[in-house]
Amino acid sequence: KNQVEQSPQSLIILEGKNCTLQCNYTVSPFSNLRWYKQDTGRGPVSLTIMTFSENTKSNGRYTATLDADTKQSSLHITASQLSDSASYICVVIPSGNTPLVFGKGTRLSVIA
């Protein structure tokens, strides 16, 4: 069964600190893996996208890594800001005629 597990479920960090969010998946084969940021009450916004052959992708202070052998991905946030407070969702897009598989997200709170 295609599944995406994210950890931790929630996280509180001080402004300016770094953090890493984890995503483990069992989807195979897959087309690409994406990290989305979702503010409360809004739709998810894409942060990074990686194909199975890519190891890392950066978008400003966000860096995603992918290990296709262990089926793990991580999202590293550098020098966190208050505006980083949101849910971060890992999404795996399978190959073939199968819908997206979502993780349940990590709720990040950045405090001053």
Place this chain on the structure above:
Amino acid sequence: KAGVTQTPRYLIKTRGQQVTLSCSPISGHRSVSWYQQTPGQGLQFLFEYFSETQRNKGNFPGRFSGRQFSNSRSEMNVSTLELGDSALYLCASTPQWQGEYGYTFGSGTRLTVV
């Protein structure tokens, strides 16, 4: 370039009623998919349409239905509403089938069933 537009943004309905939600994709995008998001379950896939045809369907009861028009706009209908249908309903569009080019989400419709 306009994003994905969902209307209405908020909706309050009574148990037993039906509701229709609308989604206008990004111009040129031919695929529209729908998702239900609740605090406990996260995002769950409802269905995906491409060129007016339903290409995939999630594990939801038949009370949930949808359609896509020739201009790629899509509607989702929920009949005989239940309290558990209260959720944020999101739609996403992508240029082609399979989402290789990425999905863009709308801001969602917050449905509350009382």
